Amino acid sequence: MTASPSATADDSPALSKLKELRRKSFRDQAIWFLNTSSVGENPEKCECVRRIEQKCLEVEKRSESEESVLDEFTAHRLLEYSDTPCTVPELRNFIEGIHGNKKRRVSLAELLIYAFDDDWKDLINSSQCNDFIAEKHATEDLEKAKMELSRLMNAAKDGAQAAEDARQSEVIAIQKETEAVRATDTARRAEQCSRELLEKERETWEALDLQEEATRKRKADLEAIVADSKNGIVTRNKANAELAILLSEDPLQLRAARIRQETVMRKSAEALAKCQEAVEHSQVTLQLAMIARAEAIKRKESALAAERSAEDLIPSARIAFEQASKALQEFTERQQNRRGTVFFLHADLNEQRRFLPKSKFIIAQKCRDDTIEKSMSSS
Secondary structure, three states: OOOOOOOHHHHHHHHHHHHHOOOOOOHHHHHHHHHOOHHHHHHHHHHHHHHHHHHHHOOOOOOOOOOOEEEEHHHHHHHHHHOOOHHHHHHHHHHHHHOOOOOOOOHHHHHHHOOOOOHHHHHHOOOOOOOOOHHHHHHHHHHHHHHHHHHHHHHHHHHHHHHHHHHHHHHHHHHHHHHHHHHHHHHHHHHHHHHHHHHHHHHHHHHHHHHHHHHHHHHHHHHHHHHOOOOOOHHHHHHHHHHHHHHHHHHHHHHHHHHHHHHHHHHHHHHHHHHHHHHHHHHHHHHHHHHHHHHHHHHHHHHHHHHHHHHHHHHHHHHHHHHHHHHHHHHHHHHHHHHHHHHHHHHHHHOOOOOOOOHHHHHHHHHHHHHHHHHHOOO
């Protein structure tokens, strides 16, 4: 078995492709090898490659770097299985010649290159080889375009929802504002009524107070007339009789009426204070409702602007997504139209023949025939 040519500084693009190839599944690596190598023209060797790929699936384990690779022990077992055994130093030298260091893990593609004595540079640089870097970029571009389109659509949806929520908030704020206006008017009318009632009660209390004061003054005047000896006997007797009448009257009735009136006045004053508090509260509620309404209108306008902005960008984002999807589809179609893919389709169909119902097998067979027909037309 000839030694593989060592990698040089000029092989950096090829090594990048090989690195991306290591991240593919074992099946994709086997298909790539059959697509690019002359081994794909030999049915027996193709079957050998597929058997090796099936063996890989039994021990499939992705590395920490998400590469589909094999450890040394498994690699040597597969080489023995394919009747191409080698020593540990030989395989290590082969891998070191490619990667420039002593890797302890080997990809299936690298193992097949070694087993069938191919030149990895010729295969990786052949026209039949996928440009894995470009494919990776196309996949990343598609994912970015998809995320951007999804973001814009979600932004438009969120903007519409936010606008609707703001509109509902505006309606609620208008209702609260209307209720606050009514409450303010009601509280002001109640305040006016309480104020008028308090004025009337105060007038009544003042009248009682004046009446009590007049009675006290009249008593004092009559007592002065009776006590003054200069007044005639008739005058003093008359004053004494009137004083007796005043003294015979119960002063508690007037005093009780005055006390009751003071109680009524106090309650009226308390009612007036409550009405004033209600007016202040309703005015504060009205101000808050007006502020809430203004904020709701502002949020609605902002949400509508965000929705319009997102909707304006959606067409261009959709075009970018379609272009990225088309570019990736071209890579996929080129891969599907090659001999390695066709061989695996045949092999899978033969495998399915034993398990699938006849109706589903016919569908699988038609899919295979369509792929083969496309491959022949493209070639």
